Amino acid sequence: MSLQDFWDVLVLGVVLGSLYAVIAIGYTLVYGVLQLLNFAHSEVFMSGGFGGLVILTLVVPAADPSGIQSLGYVLLGIAAGALFGGVVAFGLERVAYRPLRRRGAPRLVFLITAIGASFFIYNLAGKVFGRNAARMPSMYENKTLFTLFGAPINVTQTLVVVSAVLMLILVDFVVNRTKLGSGIRAVAQDPEVASLMGVNIDRVVSRTFVLGGLMGGVAGFLYGTTTQVWYTMGFLPGITAFAAAVLGGIGNVRGAMLGGLLLGVVEAMTVEIWGDSWRYVGAFAVLVAVLMFRPTGILGERVARTA
Numbered sequence: 001m002s003l004q005d006f007w008d009v010l011v012l013g014v015v016l017g018s019l020y021a022v023i024a025i026g027y028t029l030v031y032g033v034l035q036l037l038n039f040a041h042s043e044v045f046m047s048g049g050f051g052g053l054v055i056l057t058l059v060v061p062a063a064d065p066s067g068i069q070s071l072g073y074v075l076l077g078i079a080a081g082a083l084f085g086g087v088v089a090f091g092l093e094r095v096a097y098r099p100l101r102r103r104g105a106p107r108l109v110f111l112i113t114a115i116g117a118s119f120f121i122y123n124l125a126g127k128v129f130g131r132n133a134a135r136m137p138s139m140y141e142n143k144t145l146f147t148l149f150g151a152p153i154n155v156t157q158t159l160v161v162v163s164a165v166l167m168l169i170l171v172d173f174v175v176n177r178t179k180l181g182s183g184i185r186a187v188a189q190d191p192e193v194a195s196l197m198g199v200n201i202d203r204v205v206s207r208t209f210v211l212g213g214l215m216g217g218v219a220g221f222l223y224g225t226t227t228q229v230w231y232t233m234g235f236l237p238g239i240t241a242f243a244a245a246v247l248g249g250i251g252n253v254r255g256a257m258l259g260g261l262l263l264g265v266v267e268a269m270t271v272e273i274w275g276d277s278w279r280y281v282g283a284f285a286v287l288v289a290v291l292m293f294r295p296t297g298i299l300g301e302r303v304a305r306t307a
Contacts, residue, residue: 007151009272010265015157015226017264018164022219023241024248024256025171026089026212032188032251033208035107039114040092041216042238043121044085048217049224049233050129051084052077053136060137070140074159077139077221085217086210092117093209098202126231133230160222167215168257174211175253184208188251240267240283247287249297258298262286 023045030038056077065073096117100110144152175181183204186194195201220229223237244263248255263283270282290298 004150005272007149009268011148011151011153011157013265013268014261015160015264016268017261018161019219019223019226019237019260020241020244020264021257021260022164022167022215022222023237024245024260025168025253026216027242027245028248028251028253028256029171029175029184029208029212031245032253033184033205034097034101034110036097036110037114037242038092038097038209038212039111039238039242040096040117040121041089041212041242042234043118043125044089044092044213044216044234045220045223045238045241046122046125046229046231046234047088048081048085048220049229050125050220051080051217052221052224053134053229055080056137056139060139064138064141067140073137073139077136077225078163078218081217081219081221082214083217085215085220086213088121089209089213089216090206093206097209098205101205122231122234129231131231133228133233135228136224139225156225160226163218163222167218171211171215172253172257180204180207180211236280240280243284243287247290247297249299252297252299255297255299262298 023041026041026044027038030036030041056073059076060073096113097110100113140155142155144154145158146153173181175184183194183199184207186197186199187201187204191201194204220234223233227233240263241260244259245256246259247263248257248259263286266286267279267283271279274282
């Protein structure tokens with residue numbers, strides 16, 4: 001690999017890692033509050049992709065839009081992805097998980113329910129939207145904006161990274177600087193004491209799901225702009241993002257960010273050096289190697305008892 005190749009691949013890795021980091025936030029928020037591995041989050045991600053696709057197909061004209069129009073379409077797509085992802089996450093919490101939590105169901109039942117919900121949602125999406133991949137409408141001309149150490153950076157890459165950074169800053173602010181964030185941290189630390197102090201556990205859990213769903217939905221839209229949208233698109237990115245959350249420290253928001261970026265870069269480097277067939281081997285080898293020496297992840301685990 002030449003030096004120029006290194007910078008080109010690093011850019012691709014950062015773009016991919018930014019998406020993984022945003023998806024991983026949903027896993028780590030829910031686990032931090034409920035100690036629940038919400039494997040249906042990959043379908044929340046997929047829902048955001050279809051949300052952006054459906055809305056933009058209705059409003060984007062066939063001709064190339066102007067600069068202001070392009071910005072409006074991008075913001076509309078982000079909003080649609082967030083809305084669809086948030087609604088699906090809210091529905092999952094109310095229909096699938098809350099009844100189990102109120103009945104004191106074992107953790108295994110939650111896990112089986114999450115897997116069942118995942119199968120249901122992506123098969124429903126395949127029935128409603130079809131089994132073939134669809135491409136996002138052309139919102140802008142995907143030209144090169146600038147170069148970084150000789151590596152060209154196009155509009156889509158810039159959109160993904162900037163949007164991801166803003167969302168990661170926003171969720172970090174919400175968790176650490178707002179009343180909702182105080183509730184999330186209190187419930188994650190000790191739900192019984194939080195309840196005695198006046199924290200509405202159901203409300204905090206529901207809003208945590210919605211917050212993670214908003215992030216996952218936007219990630220789905222952004223991912224759809226880089227490739228295509230299809231009904232099983234959430235599976236591999238979802239598994240990798242879950243691994244990123246574990247790598248950074250499950251339950252730790254900043255750990256999820258770090259883990260996502262690291263796995264994205266490792267995956268891109270692995271493809272460049274050994275080929276696409278080794279894409280996930282390198283990333284998961286790093287995960288295993290780190291957990292061997294630090295089982296709680298890079299930034300440690302921030303969870304206590306379940307709500």
